[in-house]
Amino acid sequence: MSELDHRFAVRVTGLGKRYRIGLRFDREDSLFLTAARTLAAPVRNFRNLRRLRVFSDDEEPDVIWALRDVGFELERGEVLGVVGRNGAGKSTLLKILSRVTEPTTGTAQMRGRVASLLEIGTGFHPDLTGRENVFLNGTMHGMTRREVAARFDEIVEFAELEQFIDTQVKRYSSGMYVRLAFAVAAHLHPDVLLTDEVLAVGDAQFQQKCLGRMREVAGSGRTVIFVSHNRSAVSSLCTRAIWLENGRMAADGAVDDVLARYHESLLVGTDAELVHRADRQGDGRIRIVGISFRDSSGERMQTATAGSEVDIVLAYESGNERPVRGVSVTLILDSATGHRLATISNDFSGEDFGELPPVGELICSLRLPLTGGTYVWSIKARVGGGLADRVMDAAVLSVDGSEFYPTRRAPDIQAGELLLDYRWAAAEATFARGRESNAGTIGR
Amino acid sequence: MHDLLTYRDFLYFLVRRDIRARYTQTVLGVGWAVLQPLLTMIVFSIFFGRLADIPSSGVPYPVFSLAAVVPWTYFANSAGYAANSLVSNQQILSKVYFPRFLIPASPIGGGVLDLAIALTILLGVMAGFGFFPTVPNVLLLPVLVLALVIVTTGVGLWLAALAIQYRDVRYTTPFLLQLWLFLTPIIYPLSVIPSDLRWLYSLNPMTGVIDGFRVALLETGAVQWSSLALSFIVGTVLLVSGARYFNRIERVFADIA
Ligand SMILES: Nc1ncnc2c1ncn2[C@@H]1O[C@H](COP(=O)(O)OP(=O)(O)OP(=O)(O)O)[C@@H](O)[C@H]1O
Ligand SMILES: [Mg+2]
Numbered sequence A: 001m002s003e004l005d006h007r008f009a010v011r012v013t014g015l016g017k018r019y020r021i022g023l024r025f026d027r028e029d030s031l032f033l034t035a036a037r038t039l040a041a042p043v044r045n046f047r048n049l050r051r052l053r054v055f056s057d058d059e060e061p062d063v064i065w066a067l068r069d070v071g072f073e074l075e076r077g078e079v080l081g082v083v084g085r086n087g088a089g090k091s092t093l094l095k096i097l098s099r100v101t102e103p104t105t106g107t108a109q110m111r112g113r114v115a116s117l118l119e120i121g122t123g124f125h126p127d128l129t130g131r132e133n134v135f136l137n138g139t140m141h142g143m144t145r146r147e148v149a150a151r152f153d154e155i156v157e158f159a160e161l162e163q164f165i166d167t168q169v170k171r172y173s174s175g176m177y178v179r180l181a182f183a184v185a186a187h188l189h190p191d192v193l194l195t196d197e198v199l200a201v202g203d204a205q206f207q208q209k210c211l212g213r214m215r216e217v218a219g220s221g222r223t224v225i226f227v228s229h230n231r232s233a234v235s236s237l238c239t240r241a242i243w244l245e246n247g248r249m250a251a252d253g254a255v256d257d258v259l260a261r262y263h264e265s266l267l268v269g270t271d272a273e274l275v276h277r278a279d280r281q282g283d284g285r286i287r288i289v290g291i292s293f294r295d296s297s298g299e300r301m302q303t304a305t306a307g308s309e310v311d312i313v314l315a316y317e318s319g320n321e322r323p324v325r326g327v328s329v330t331l332i333l334d335s336a337t338g339h340r341l342a343t344i345s346n347d348f349s350g351e352d353f354g355e356l357p358p359v360g361e362l363i364c365s366l367r368l369p370l371t372g373g374t375y376v377w378s379i380k381a382r383v384g385g386g387l388a389d390r391v392m393d394a395a396v397l398s399v400d401g402s403e404f405y406p407t408r409r410a411p412d413i414q415a416g417e418l419l420l421d422y423r424w425a426a427a428e429a430t431f432a433r434g435r436e437s438n439a440g441t442i443g444r
Numbered sequence B: 001m002h003d004l005l006t007y008r009d010f011l012y013f014l015v016r017r018d019i020r021a022r023y024t025q026t027v028l029g030v031g032w033a034v035l036q037p038l039l040t041m042i043v044f045s046i047f048f049g050r051l052a053d054i055p056s057s058g059v060p061y062p063v064f065s066l067a068a069v070v071p072w073t074y075f076a077n078s079a080g081y082a083a084n085s086l087v088s089n090q091q092i093l094s095k096v097y098f099p100r101f102l103i104p105a106s107p108i109g110g111g112v113l114d115l116a117i118a119l120t121i122l123l124g125v126m127a128g129f130g131f132f133p134t135v136p137n138v139l140l141l142p143v144l145v146l147a148l149v150i151v152t153t154g155v156g157l158w159l160a161a162l163a164i165q166y167r168d169v170r171y172t173t174p175f176l177l178q179l180w181l182f183l184t185p186i187i188y189p190l191s192v193i194p195s196d197l198r199w200l201y202s203l204n205p206m207t208g209v210i211d212g213f214r215v216a217l218l219e220t221g222a223v224q225w226s227s228l229a230l231s232f233i234v235g236t237v238l239l240v241s242g243a244r245y246f247n248r249i250e251r252v253f254a255d256i257a
Helices: A031-040 A042-051 A090-097 A130-140 A145-159 A174-186 A204-219 A231-237 A255-267 A429-443 B002-006 B008-024 B031-051 B061-088 B102-128 B141-163 B167-182 B195-201 B205-218 B225-256
Strands: A008-020 A063-075 A079-084 A105-110 A114-117 A192-196 A223-227 A240-245 A248-254 A286-294 A303-305 A309-318 A327-335 A340-345 A359-367 A373-383 A386-400
Touching: A008 A090, A008 A223, A031 B167, A063 A090, A063 A105, A063 A223, A063 A240, A063 A248, A079 A090, A079 A231, A079 A255, A090 A105, A090 A114, A090 A192, A090 A223, A130 A145, A130 A174, A130 B008, A145 A174, A145 B008, A174 A204, A204 A223, A204 A231, A223 A231, A231 A255, A240 A255, A248 A255, A255 A373, A255 A386, A286 A373, A309 A373, A327 A359, B002 B008, B008 B102, B031 B061, B031 B102, B061 B102, B061 B141, B061 B167, B061 B205, B102 B141, B102 B205, B141 B167, B141 B205, B141 B225, B195 B225, B205 B225
Parallel strands: A079 A223, A079 A240, A114 A192, A192 A223, A286 A386, A303 A386
Antiparallel strands: A008 A063, A008 A105, A240 A248, A286 A309, A309 A359, A327 A340, A327 A373, A373 A386
């Protein structure tokens, strides 16, 4: 560890993890049977036992690489976001970094004390009081008794559990439990903090508090690796991100770039193949089967020009092949980093489609005053107020923001997603004073 | 080793947790540490001492059996808890890193408290029968406790590492410990074993320990140095091999858990 370059807090090279899926099923679970088989067929059984840890070089069908050739370096104080679909290997990466499991190939080096929060509240014991659990949990994460004692008051205050700290945690509400668990974790003061989906618990207010605390930890020069499906949390917390796809690194770079690319990948082909999306919600009385974007002359487009008119064309089918009434459609616009920008619906604008034929198109015309980048649309359809169809992340649209202002210059997406239509003017000083007195009048 | 220093406070709280969980969830609390050996002694005295009339080296059967039941209870309970320990802590094992052997070490360490309580009771019962430990013999006691802990740790590590891989180990452990009890001089004295077979019998590391307890406290005969030495040797072999096996399996705990 000592020869590690001083600038680096984490160095991962060629990391791979192989799992044998179905491991639990094809191996004998019983020592008795294993022994009996060993006596009956010693050679084959020895091979079976070794298979658990030793993998032959040729690919076997029941083996998967949960992680393959992953490499990156983090400097002290860097905050890395890790994104990827379910099963991409994010948790596996953190398990290796936290030494819970060993890599099959490669190495992971860390400088300083590492604390990992792979699941909030692990190891809390229901029969122990809050106080005892704080000590048990803190020391389990590598703190000494004295360190826990020194931070004890801070932890209890953060959890807002002063009155309940000597109560057994089995009498806690689930919210109290999670608050205490996070409070312990948030006060570990490690050099490297690894967190996996920690914001997935608790109510919105608590999540906000956790995020704030994570920001503080990150701001205090600690190295943080943050795994989350919450794109806006990743983009607001992290400076850098890696995207894992089937165990491999698909991208590594500035957080907004990586998030945008990751997001695009989620949507590849979706606008053409919306009809095949199976992850829908709703009763299906109407289904949105296609989405496309057209310019004013009716040409399909991949990239919209900021400020010019766009038609969003939704192809629909009614569930029972009969005309439908009372349809309302909502389009939700998110930035690639997960910020919700707008929700548009014919309900708000008061437009009624009347009776719709069994198959047809719904067209929404609008102008998009957006900075250049990629944007994501989700769709909801209701019939008579009941949810009929919902497709999240249904389509992606690129926007070119460069033509919005006459100068052909525009801020980039880091400066905000919106391009507003504005005018400047200069006025005499009296104007400003007049406004001041006006404000005074309103105030009174 | 560095890890052990870092995590020694965790071991302390883990032991406390295990003791608390054992005592607060039961009707009698600490009472079980007292009652378990006492009840065993009563049952043994009635059936083996009185009805079967098993020889007891010239001391009353109740003290004769209790002197063996006390260390045996420590061994059987701690090894049994250790066997279950990894399985019942699977959730932590797959989420947090710390030296894994702390998990089985906790019941083995925590059991020492029960052992101390039970030894006090044993001294009380001995006093009731007019027996008091005398000086050269009683000095053997710390050595015997050491041998007891070594054997228990060795067996506990083996059972823990096997139990997390093989389901049947957990269920058959109580049965195996029951058999083991009969293969150890607990309800009968070591002297009933023919002396030319005694070395074989003493390969059971608990033989030297249990017989030692009787000799140390009740002066039932001469110290069987060879049996005691075998206890240490076999115990150490179990401990070292158990630790190595445990270490090897440790790496896949999180994957199979
Ligand atoms: N103990 C295990 N045994 C066998 N396969 C495993 C084991 N743990 C994980 N895997 C497999 O490894 C792959 C990666 O899993 P991992 O939990 O790292 O995904 P993830 O990116 O964290 O997903 P999610 O977003 O759902 O949390 C999955 O295909 C999973 O089935
Ligand atoms: Mg995961």
